[in-house]
Amino acid sequence: MRRVDLLGVDEVPPGTMKMAWVDGVDSVLVVNLDGEIRAFQGICSHEYFELDKGFLTRDSLTCALHLSRFDLETGEPLDPPAELPIMRYTVVLENGRVFIEIPDGPLPVNE
Numbered sequence: 001m002r003r004v005d006l007l008g009v010d011e012v013p014p015g016t017m018k019m020a021w022v023d024g025v026d027s028v029l030v031v032n033l034d035g036e037i038r039a040f041q042g043i044c045s046h047e048y049f050e051l052d053k054g055f056l057t058r059d060s061l062t063c064a065l066h067l068s069r070f071d072l073e074t075g076e077p078l079d080p081p082a083e084l085p086i087m088r089y090t091v092v093l094e095n096g097r098v099f100i101e102i103p104d105g106p107l108p109v110n111e
């Protein structure tokens with residue numbers, strides 16, 4: 001298991017999202033839902049498209065390319081064409097920073 005420092009909590013105000021990077025190559029979408037920070041894979045599970053270009057609503061995220069919505073609790077797709085959930089990572093907040101805890105090795109991603 002390893003802990004990866006993504007960004008400062010103050011970089012993601014409530015109701016916003018921001019892309020961060022693991023090992024400089026893998027993207028992670030950090031979402032602030034009314035003060036609760038969550039982290040998901042940054043690329044859509046349907047095709048290669050950055051989810052920070054999508055739209056955040058109260059409890060879902062819409063991919064801007066084909067408009068699948070994803071549940072921000074489970075990561076599950078709510079509409080086609082996406083069929084796989086987006087991975088949600090365990091978030092740890094420490095000293096004003098957002099970390100995720102992931103297995104050693106490459107970032108787990110559904111694609």
Ligand code: FES
Nearest residue numbers: 044046047063066
């Ligand atoms: S790339 Fe996201 S729904 Fe198709």
